[in-house]
Amino acid sequence: MTLVSRLQALLHQGRLKIHRELAEAETLVRELQDFRVGYTAAGHLTFNARSGKHDDLVLALAIAVWRAHGGGMPCWGHFETVRRLALGAKASEPRYYMGVDLGQSRDPTAIAVVRQVDPPGPVPEKEKPKPNYARGSVEWQEEQQRQNEAASG
Numbered sequence: 218m219t220l221v222s223r224l225q226a227l228l229h230q231g232r233l234k235i236h237r238e239l240a241e242a243e244t245l246v247r248e249l250q251d252f253r254v255g256y257t258a259a260g261h262l263t264f265n266a267r268s269g270k271h272d273d274l275v276l277a278l279a280i281a282v283w284r285a286h287g288g289g290m291p292c293w294g295h296f297e298t299v300r301r302l303a304l305g306a307k308a309s310e311p312r313y314y315m316g317v318d319l320g321q322s323r324d325p326t327a328i329a330v331v332r333q334v335d336p337p338g339p340v341p342e343k344e345k346p347k348p349n350y351a352r353g354s355v356e357w358q359e360e361q362q363r364q365n366e367a368a369s370g
Contacts, residue, residue, distance in 0.1 A: 220279035221254075221264045223286060232336065233282070245274045245329075273318045273327035280316030281331040 227233040228249070235242050251270040255263045266272035313332050320326040350357035
């Protein structure tokens with residue numbers, strides 16, 4: 218549940234990006250679409266691909282995402298502190314995380330590599346592009362009025 222919930226959160230927030238150029242991008246997207254939450258007869262949650270489908274890439278991705286968000290080691294904070302001290306300025310360079318779902322006799326091992334990227338910060342007002350309203354629109358008229366008031370006052 219920990220693995221899948223983190224992956225679901227990133228998907229719903231639009232923060233998980235899959236490069237189209239990747240050889241298995243379509244396969245991963247298809248596996249994500251086929252992935253289901255279910256319940257056992259005893260009421261326990263299960264996470265699997267629907268019948269006859271694969272979920273290997275989804276699980277490998279979930280493991281990599283979990284690692285990228287600090288999962289996996291109870292002493293992770295200490296490890297991260299030592300890593301930053303050792304690397305200095307290079308510690309802020311992009312980091313890559315790998316997740317592996319070991320295959321069985323009928324399917325291959327799936328490996329996913331993710332890179333954690335900080336979301337962009339807010340753009341300063343002076344750097345935002347100026348809107349280009351359609352001539353005669355309400356917004357255009359309001360912009361013209363603001364410009365006239367600024368020029369006269």
